[in-house]
Amino acid sequence: MKADPQMQLLVLDLAGVDAELLRIRHRLAHLPEDAEIAQLEQQLQTHRDEAVKAQIAAEDVKRETTRLEAEIGTMTQREEKDGALLRDGNLPAKALTELQHELGSLSRRRGVLEDELLEVMEQAEAVSADELRAGAMVTHVEGQIAEVTERRGRTADQADKDLVDATDKRAALAAKIDAGLLAVYDRQVSAGKVGAGLLRQRRCGACRMELDRSELSSIASAAEDEVVRCDECGAILVRTKESGL
Numbered sequence: 001m002k003a004d005p006q007m008q009l010l011v012l013d014l015a016g017v018d019a020e021l022l023r024i025r026h027r028l029a030h031l032p033e034d035a036e037i038a039q040l041e042q043q044l045q046t047h048r049d050e051a052v053k054a055q056i057a058a059e060d061v062k063r064e065t066t067r068l069e070a071e072i073g074t075m076t077q078r079e080e081k082d083g084a085l086l087r088d089g090n091l092p093a094k095a096l097t098e099l100q101h102e103l104g105s106l107s108r109r110r111g112v113l114e115d116e117l118l119e120v121m122e123q124a125e126a127v128s129a130d131e132l133r134a135g136a137m138v139t140h141v142e143g144q145i146a147e148v149t150e151r152r153g154r155t156a157d158q159a160d161k162d163l164v165d166a167t168d169k170r171a172a173l174a175a176k177i178d179a180g181l182l183a184v185y186d187r188q189v190s191a192g193k194v195g196a197g198l199l200r201q202r203r204c205g206a207c208r209m210e211l212d213r214s215e216l217s218s219i220a221s222a223a224e225d226e227v228v229r230c231d232e233c234g235a236i237l238v239r240t241k242e243s244g245l
């Protein structure tokens with residue numbers, strides 16, 4: 001195949017733009033913000049779990065408080081009733097003794113319950129602090145996620161814009177290249193290879209392999225407009241003054 005040397009240089013430019021396109025696509029697929037967001041989402045889940053745990057604990061403590069207060073209330077009522085009976089003093093001596101006995105045990109039992117209530121109230125304070133802390137952390141991390149998401153949007157927008165620019169640049173370049181030469185180039189690219197490379201310091205610019213002496217001498221003797229391909233990777237080998245042939 002033959003192609004004007006200037007045309008061959010355009011193919012080299014095309015390979016440069018294609019490399020740029022690959023870099024932009026890679027950038028888009030691996031935005032640092034995505035990893036940041038994933039990490040923050042994990043933190044958020046942990047804090048949400050903590051908040052739910054604290055909420056459940058708070059409900060338990062509340063239920064326990066209500067139970068203890070009700071029991072203490074019942075005790076107090078019975079103590080008041082027994083106290084009134086005792087003050088009336090209309091009971092036989094044996095019944096009075098029993099009543100005093102019962103009052104004593106009611107008071108002891110109430111004392112125990114009141115101690116328990118104090119403990120539960122202390123727990124309530126701790127649990128409420130846990131709830132507040134977890135809630136604040138959830139809000140804080142949600143804020144961080146919103147911030148990173150916004151930054152991600154800007155980074156992605158820039159990459160998208162770069163992608164559009166590079167795609168336009170590619171189309172403009174491709175339009176200038178002979179259909180036959182472009183077809184060779186595109187076949188290479190479709191096969192997942194680099195389409196063209198500059199021959200420099202005996203190496204193929206596409207696959208970096210060093211060419212042997214006989215290959216180099218046959219390339220050196222080929223006409224300027226002859227399209228030379230790399231034996232190793234198939235890329236169009238573009239020769240310039242830098243090729244040192």
Ligand SMILES: [Zn+2]
Pocket residue numbers: 197204205206207208209230231232233234235
């Ligand atoms: Zn090569």
